[in-house]
Amino acid sequence: MLHQYRVRGWTYAVVAVVGLLVLVPFAWMVATALMSPGQTLLVPPKVIPDPATLDGARGVFNRIPYLTLLGNTVVASIGRVIGTLVICTLAAYALAVIKVPGARVILVTVLALIMVPGDIFVVPNFAIISAFGLTDTLVALFLPSIFDVFGVFLLYQFFRGIPRELVEAARMDGASHLRIMTTIVVPIARGGLITLAILTVLAEWKELLWPIVVNRSIDKLTLGPGIALLRGSYTTDYNVLMSAGVLAALPMILIFLVLQKRFIASVARSGLK
Amino acid sequence: MRRFKSPCGLLVLAAVTATAAALAGCSSDSTGSSGDGSATVSLMIWDPAQKAGVQKAVDGFQAANPAIKVSLEQVPEDQYYTKLDASLGAGQGPDVMWQSSRAPVYVEGGALEPLDQYIEKDKVSMDAYPDKLVNLYKLDGKQYGIPKDQDVWSVVYNAAVFKKLGVTDVPTTGWTWEDMVRIAGEVKAKQTSSADVPMYYNYDFNRGVGSLIHALGGTVVKDGRGTVSSPQGVKAFEMIKDLQDKLLIPPVKDSADFKGTQSLLSGSIAMAKVPSWELSLLAQANVPSGTFHMVPQPSVNGSRATDTNGLSYVMNANSKDKDAAWKLIKYLTSDAGAKLHAEGGASMPANVSADVKAAYYKANSKIDGMQASFDVTLKDNYLRTTTEFPKTRSVMPEIESTVAGPYYAGTLSASEAAGKVDAILTRSLKQ
Helix, strand or coil: CHHHHHHHHHHHHHHHHHHHHHHHHHHHHHHHHCCCHHHHCCCCCCCCCCCCCCHHHHHHHHHCCHHHHHHHHHHHHHHHHHHHHHHHHHHHHHHHHHCCCCHHHHHHHHHHHHCCCHHHHHHHHHHHHHHCCCCCCHHHHHCHHHCCHHHHHHHHHHHHCCCHHHHHHHHHCCCCHHHHHHHHHHHHCHHHHHHHHHHHHHHHHHCCHHHHHHCCCHHHCCHHHHHHHHCCCCCCCHHHHHHHHHHHHHHHHHHHHHCHHHHHHHHHHHCCC | CCCCCCCCCHHHHHHHHHHHHHHHCCCCCCCEECCCCCEEEEEEECCHHHHHHHHHHHHHHHHHCCCEEEEEEECCHHHHHHHHHHHHHCCCCCCEEEECCCHHHHHHCCCECCCHHHHHHCCCCHHHCCHHHHHHCEECCEECEEECEECCEEEEEEHHHHHHHCCCCCCCCCCEHHHHHHHHHHHHHHCCCCCCCCEECCCCHHHHHHHHHHHCCCCCEECCEECCCCHHHHHHHHHHHHHHHCCCCCCHHHHCCCCHHHHHHHCCCCEEEEEHHHHHHHHCCCCCCCCEEEECCCEECCECCCEECCCEEEEECCCCCHHHHHHHHHHHHCHHHHHHHHHHCCCEECCCCHHHHHHHHHHCCCEECHHHHHHHHHHHCEECHHHHCHHHHHHHHHHHHHHHHHHHHCCCCHHHHHHHHHHHHHHHHHC
16 A cells, blocks of 8 residues: 555656646746746746736737637648548558559658658649649648648558458448448548547647748738747847747647547557657 | 659649649739739838838838839748748749848849849939949849848947946947957946846857958958968957857857847847847837947957948849839839838948938937947948858858857867868858
8 A cells, every 4th residue: 555655656756747847838938928028038037927917918919910810720720631631541541451553662652751851842832832823822821731641651550450351341242442431441440530630730730831931911821920920030029929829829728628538549549749 | 662653642733733734824823913004012021120111111112103002021031031942933922022142043043033124224323322232133244133221230338237237438439349348347247147248249150250350351261262260260269259258248059049139128238239230129119318329340450340231122033013013123222212211110221322321310310329330330341251252151050050159169279160161161162
């Protein structure tokens, strides 16, 4: 009994220390958001805003159209999730279930592409979007990223785990591939799709370079570039910048609190975050 | 594996793209003219501190040209050239944009429109701008940009900080490097926290060390080679390291995130070397007049050499409405446009007609001693290394991270640092 208690005590201590380490930057962000510009520059820094002020948050709303940017981010996230799920499901199904000719080569290529930094595709992607005449539109924000090689690989792993017998039985009964995919494979691999959806939303929320490059008007941008615009080259009002950070993270934190269990399960399932 | 075949639709997309492009006759863009003579021109800049000034000049343009609508976009500096590369490469991009010493790259790629025929047609005189700035954008005998501004470095001190600390020994117009070190030491002695520093001086090789080398009578590049391994080069490195070792400027490990002008505004340092493009932040700050005073660079070896560079407005070779784009460039660099830009917040205008100059000094009148200081500095300045030799631009980050950083941190000697800089510069010049 005593032994067990000691172990639990240690566990709590480790959890508390790691938790604090993780939370400190967030706490500092929130504290800075509530300071006046002068307080943010004190050396050594003060941690507690005194007096606390909401000037930073007001500054955010004055300088950038926060709600528009938030709306765009939500729209882009939804579009990207739907697009990614459809494309990646189809591709992974072809590779894992149908095993199209050359599937192994394609798979190695997929793996190779995962290892290439995404930023190098910015210029060719722009050329494609520009040829469509889609620059400076909301669609341009997420269109290139729905072809997500990582998503293909992730779903491939999930689909491969589906017993072949189920698929073969369905084929015997004359089901088409589309039907097998929608009624057997996708429901069984639901966990994988949810994981991919969550990871995709997180990725879109953090996007910075691509929206700046492809879109011109401030009302067609997302939160990442909006926050970047608050960072001056020579002076920065850190309270405003951090307020924007808090405001941008807030929706994500709310979503996390609501979907906490699914988040953790998804990361645990994939071993990735 | 060798075949770069995309598994998830990129090829399909590319094929669809080609078809769509063929069908649509390429892109449809919001820029361009419609039949009734009205046009939209897009203008792209990077400096948030100058956005208000540019907007003011744009408003003036629109009042004079109601048929042309200008959309001004400010892109963060870190992403500016990435965005240009992507959009110009695709035949799109802003109609009018800022360019700096990267201009030759875009000229070589055919992305910029030569302006000679427009200049000739409208009889625009390039005499309004300093020759050395005009020539920066003259490539292969063609003029690609009209100078917008010029960089002028000076030292600004916060009189309120001196007063609060009880230091009466303030910088003067005729001061020397030794005076600067002495005054900074006095401020340091009165500062309460050991973490406080009295001043800011730029560490970077291109502008900080380079200026001192010129002041000492040396050169950074000569005859296609780096020439920093000279007594002057070594001395220049040592002078800046000396400031750091005496704790007069922030240590190099903290310098990347240290913003001199911001610290000057908040009163956490007493003086700073400040470039002209940041001055409007001081001039427009909500502080009592008499807070900020300007003096020239402290003299080194009798010289006050500082580097200069000038931005320009250039035109996209693929602009849909080149006449409207030209009208905008012409207005922004004219007396009227430069005046409005100066009033709204700008670097020192490249257009040096008396009117524009007066407007600039008036807009910054909250900074005492500015005109006297500029008069001294403008005489002694030289073209920044990366401006005079654009090929060296790409290796500057390498010099900062592999030479300057280790040198100021104490793992390289000054002569080793100078030797390494020369090797890197010479390599870049041979490319």
